[in-house]
Amino acid sequence: MADQEITLMKGNEAIAHAAIRCGCDGYFGYPITPQSEVLETLAEQKPWETTGMVVLQAESEVSSINMVYGGACTGKKVMTSSSSPGVSLMQEGISYMAGAELPALIVNVMRGGPGLGTIQPSQSDYFQACKGGGHGDYHLIVLAPASVQEMADFVDLAFTLAFRYRNPAMILADGAIGQMMEKVVLPPFKPRRTEEEIIRECPWATTGRIGGRKPNIITSLELRSEEMEVINLRIQAKYREIEAKEVRYEEFMLDDAEYAIVAFGSAARIAKKSIEIARSQGIKVGLLRPITLWPFPTEEVKRLAGKVKGILSLEINAGQMVEDIRLAVEGKVPVRHFGRLGGIIPDPDEVVEVLKSSF
Amino acid sequence: MAKMKGATVVDTERCKGCNLCVVACPLDVLALTSKEVNRKGYNYAHEVLSDTCTGCASCATVCPDGCITVYRLKTE
Amino acid sequence: MTREEIIEKGQVVYKKPVLLNDTPMHYCPGCSHGVVHKLVSEVIEEMGMTDKTIAISPVGCAVFAYKYIDVDWQEAAHGRAPALASATKRLWPDRLVFTYQGDGDLACIGTAETIHALNRAENITIIFINNAIYGMTGGQMAPTTLLGMKTATCPYGREVKLHGYPLKITEIAATLDGTCYVTRQAVHTVAAINRAKKAIRKAFEYSMQGKGSNLVEIVSTCNSGWKMSPEKANKWMEENMFEFYHLGDLKDTGAVK
Numbered sequence: 185m186a187d188q189e190i191t192l193m194k195g196n197e198a199i200a201h202a203a204i205r206c207g208c209d210g211y212f213g214y215p216i217t218p219q220s221e222v223l224e225t226l227a228e229q230k231p232w233e234t235t236g237m238v239v240l241q242a243e244s245e246v247s248s249i250n251m252v253y254g255g256a257c258t259g260k261k262v263m264t265s266s267s268s269p270g271v272s273l274m275q276e277g278i279s280y281m282a283g284a285e286l287p288a289l290i291v292n293v294m295r296g297g298p299g300l301g302t303i304q305p306s307q308s309d310y311f312q313a314c315k316g317g318g319h320g321d322y323h324l325i326v327l328a329p330a331s332v333q334e335m336a337d338f339v340d341l342a343f344t345l346a347f348r349y350r351n352p353a354m355i356l357a358d359g360a361i362g363q364m365m366e367k368v369v370l371p372p373f374k375p376r377r378t379e380e381e382i383i384r385e386c387p388w389a390t391t392g393r394i395g396g397r398k399p400n401i402i403t404s405l406e407l408r409s410e411e412m413e414v415i416n417l418r419i420q421a422k423y424r425e426i427e428a429k430e431v432r433y434e435e436f437m438l439d440d441a442e443y444a445i446v447a448f449g450s451a452a453r454i455a456k457k458s459i460e461i462a463r464s465q466g467i468k469v470g471l472l473r474p475i476t477l478w479p480f481p482t483e484e485v486k487r488l489a490g491k492v493k494g495i496l497s498l499e500i501n502a503g504q505m506v507e508d509i510r511l512a513v514e515g516k517v518p519v520r521h522f523g524r525l526g527g528i529i530p531d532p533d534e535v536v537e538v539l540k541s542s543f
Numbered sequence: 544m545a546k547m548k549g550a551t552v553v554d555t556e557r558c559k560g561c562n563l564c565v566v567a568c569p570l571d572v573l574a575l576t577s578k579e580v581n582r583k584g585y586n587y588a589h590e591v592l593s594d595t596c597t598g599c600a601s602c603a604t605v606c607p608d609g610c611i612t613v614y615r616l617k618t619e
Numbered sequence: 620m621t622r623e624e625i626i627e628k629g630q631v632v633y634k635k636p637v638l639l640n641d642t643p644m645h646y647c648p649g650c651s652h653g654v655v656h657k658l659v660s661e662v663i664e665e666m667g668m669t670d671k672t673i674a675i676s677p678v679g680c681a682v683f684a685y686k687y688i689d690v691d692w693q694e695a696a697h698g699r700a701p702a703l704a705s706a707t708k709r710l711w712p713d714r715l716v717f718t719y720q721g722d723g724d725l726a727c728i729g730t731a732e733t734i735h736a737l738n739r740a741e742n743i744t745i746i747f748i749n750n751a752i753y754g755m756t757g758g759q760m761a762p763t764t765l766l767g768m769k770t771a772t773c774p775y776g777r778e779v780k781l782h783g784y785p786l787k788i789t790e791i792a793a794t795l796d797g798t799c800y801v802t803r804q805a806v807h808t809v810a811a812i813n814r815a816k817k818a819i820r821k822a823f824e825y826s827m828q829g830k831g832s833n834l835v836e837i838v839s840t841c842n843s844g845w846k847m848s849p850e851k852a853n854k855w856m857e858e859n860m861f862e863f864y865h866l867g868d869l870k871d872t873g874a875v876k
Contacts, residue, residue: 210710238709243735247702250695250732254675254703257693260710280696390691390707392714393670401685403676403694549632550625557641561649561849567809585648593622600633601809607653608644609635616629618620 190369195335195361198368199265199291200225202339203237207376208289209260210238212251214270217303218359219293222265235376245270249277249290256286256352257402259382259389261343265291267359268309269300271317278352279318283404285419287346289339290324291355293362296527304527305359307449310504313356314478321416323423325353325430326477328448332366334475340371347385349426356477358500360450360529423479432475433484437463441470443543444488446509447498448474450529455498458535469539477505485512492517494543498535499523518543546618549598553588554610560585564602564611572596636660638669638689645683649849651839652681654806655719655748658816660688662823663715672715673707675700677729679721680754698729701736704743708826715823717744723753726788727762733788740797740831744822747789747834750841751860758844762786765863770844785863789836793869799831801870805838805861807853818868825873838864 193201200222203211213223223241231237238255242248248264255262266274271292281288292313296306313326325345327338335357342353383391390400406412434452437459438444447455452473462469472488474481485508488495494517497506506521513519520542524530551573558581565573565588572595575586588610590596598615638660646652663672672690676682678697685692695703700718708716725733725747736743752770753759759772763785767776777785793801800822804815815837822833838860840852847855 210706212706238706240705240709242702243731246699247732247735250699250702251706253695253699253706254693255706255710257703258673258707258710262706262710276696277699284694390673390693391711392673392691393689396670399685399689399691401692401694403685403692405682405694548620548625548629550622550629552626557643559648563649563849563853566850583643590622598625598629598632603633604809604812605654605806607646607648607650607657609639609653609657611633612631612635613633614626614629615632616620616625 188369190367192365192367193332194221194363194365195329195332195357196221196293196363197225198332198336198370199339199355200229201370202336203263204229204231204235205371205373206340206343207235207261207374208237208263208343209376210255210262211264212240212242212248212255212262213264214242214245214248214266216267216270218295218362219265219267219291222291237376245273246276249274252288252290253277253281253286256281256288257390259386259391263289263291265293267293267295268297268306271309271312275318278324279320279322280404281352282322282324283320284402285350286352286402287343287350288352289342289346289355290352291357294356294358296525302527303359305450305529306501306527307358307451307499308501308504309356310477310499310501313354314480322419323478325349325351325426326356327353328356328475328477329361330449330452330473332361332364332368335361336368336370345430349422351422356449358450427479430476431479431481431484433481434473434475436471436473438470438472438488441468441492443467443469443494443496443539444472444492445469445496445498446472446474446485446505448477448505451498451500454530454532454535457532458539461532462536462539465536467539480508482508482512485509489513489516494518494520496539496542497521498530500529501525547597548616548618549596550593550614551590551596551602552612555587555589556581557608557610558585558587559583559608560587561607563605563607564588567601567605569599569601570595570597573602636664638664639687640689642686644687646680647843649840649842649852651750651806651837652748654812655746655837656684656687658806658812658819659719659746662816662820663690666715666820666823668715671713673711675703675707675718677718677720677724679724681719681721681748682755684719698724698727699732700724701729701732701743701745705736705739705741708741708743715827717746717823717826719746720748721754722749722751722761722763726786730788734791734795737792737832737834738795738797742826742829742831744826744833744835746819747836748839749836749864750839750844752841752844754841754844765859787864789834789869792834797832798834798870799825799873800833802868803836803838803864803866805856805866807840807856821873828873830873838866
């Protein structure tokens with residue numbers, strides 16, 4: 185079966201191919217290292233000639249996210265991708281989409297900051313991705329891929345979750361996952377939804393008043409405080425539901441573990457290697473890999489705290505997810521953080537040394 | 544000779560008393576009330592010289608709030 | 620013949636378009652926005668596009684345009700309406716897509732989105748209300764504020780040394796290869812209103828014919844911001860605004876071929 189073929193490609197390329205295959209209607213983006221291959225691959229694939237998917241290079245990330253905002257208003261499956269500085273520019277549009285409750289996919293292939301920073305991999309946008317990022321009380325659904333395969337698989341998953349909850353979703357990758365080549369089985373082709381399907385599935389969308397229905401208005405504005413509180417409470421209730429139903433994570437060698445590493449994305453791959461080395465030295469350590477960073481696997485970390493003697497948060501940043509781990513652990517066991525900065529990826533051996541000296 | 548007779552109906556509750564219809568009327572048919580106000584507190588437009596209206600609709604055309612409906616009838 | 624008889628037997632020569640609903644508009648008395656809302660509603664009705672229109676409202680006084688004109692609306696972030704419109708039109712190419720923006724939204728914070736959407740020849744129409752002031756925030760200087768004009772943030776009058784020159788973004792738009800129809804209109808008299816309506820109709824038709832992007836500037840009054848009566852504001856606009864912002868078509872390539 186052609187669809188099951190194993191191919192070799194970059195994570196960024198996998199995102200592009202998966203978007204075409206999962207029936208994405210529109211991609212709007214702006215070049216930035218290390219994610220430009222997403223737009224380049226789409227331009228090379230010309231999906232507008234096959235599936236009818238719109239691909240547009242915008243004049244800025246500000247514009248691309250607002251194209252995504254407009255596209256999402258129409259009920260279509262739309263997405264953008266960028267890297268850290270570009271995603272900072274997008275925060276206004278993301279906040280509007282969260283406020284207007286619109287489904288869309290934003291891919292952030294993180295690089296080191298702050299500012300223009302570096303083009304090397306980093307995980308330093310965890311706070312921005314998981315704690316809102318823009319203004320107002322909101323959350324994105326945040327998926328953290330740890331392989332090229334997951335880059336491909338999470339596109340459809342992100343759209344599914346985004347439409348299920350009418351909320352923007354983010355794939356939070358990093359420069360390593362985006363740039364590395366790995367074998368991948370691309371998802372099977374799924375046709376784009378027809379106009380009738382979109383109108384049926386998204387009765388809220390601005391499709392034009394087809395059939396003479398009442399006007400659909402998409403806005404995040406409400407000047408009456410009482411009404412605005414009701415809207416906020418409804419959105420918060422939706423977040424509680426997402427927290428209850430959509431937590432995803434992977435456990436690795438935790439059954440007999442005395443210590444645990446919590447790590448996501450590229451850091452989780454390093455953690456697995458570190459665990460192998462540590463176990464060969466008799467240290468019983470396992471891994472909890474959050475796949476959804478928001479909703480965060482709080483309950484799982486809490487359970488872990490009742491089982492192990494210490495938790496190490498391994499992140500390619502100065503310590504961001506560690507705060508969520510500490511909140512979950514509630515002081516029951518020591519929680520340490522280790523990370524490298526400036527675009528440097530931690531070495532598995534140094535992680536083992538940190539494990540030994542931390543607990 | 545045929546003559547055009549017109550009449551205007553002002554939605555006085557919608558009217559904000561901007562006076563633009565009064566200025567636009569070539570025959571001084573309309574004026575703002577001097578004392579009476581609508582529920583929003585505006586003096587509103589109303590016909591004061593009904594007989595002279597030809598139904599040219601200048602008042603309604605310039606009305607920013609779409610308050611005025613204009614009728615026209617041909618008479619001998 | 621009594622007034623009642625004329626109403627009973629006569630024909631309706633003017634009434635509020637159906638598409639402009641009964642919700643009272645929040646605009647100040649005499650505000651040009653109301654007239655343009657009427658014209659847009661009339662044109663959509665006359666083109667039979669009520670069920671195929673997607674409009675984008677700005678941030679500024681017209682932010683609530685969606686409450687008054689009964690079509691589908693998207694409320695954009697400040698200045699970003701042309702980006703929303705670009706995507707919307709590309710995703711639903713058979714829909715009538717237009718933005719409705721003020722001078723601060725379009726010619727200041729959204730300059731990039733405006734220029735690039737127009738230059739990409741997106742088949743959309745941008746309705747641009749230029750009253751040379753920020754209305755909603757309380758009368759601050761706009762990119763289009765005339766030299767010498769007083770606003771809350773240039774209380775002694777706009778001067779070149781401090782604030783630079785007013786921006787003729789419509790002239791810039793006319794130089795872009797992507798634009799099909801670029802025009803500057805006003806709505807202060809019956810004749811001007813009729814011309815403005817024709818311009819909006821033409822722009823909407825070109826955008827549906829796929830001829831490129833269209834910009835209809837309406838030089839407007841903001842009598843509250845200008846601190847004068849609606850009548851005086853119209854006069855002031857004629858005497859001051861038109862000298863700098865010349866009325867008429869700047870470009871029309873739609874009629875050719």
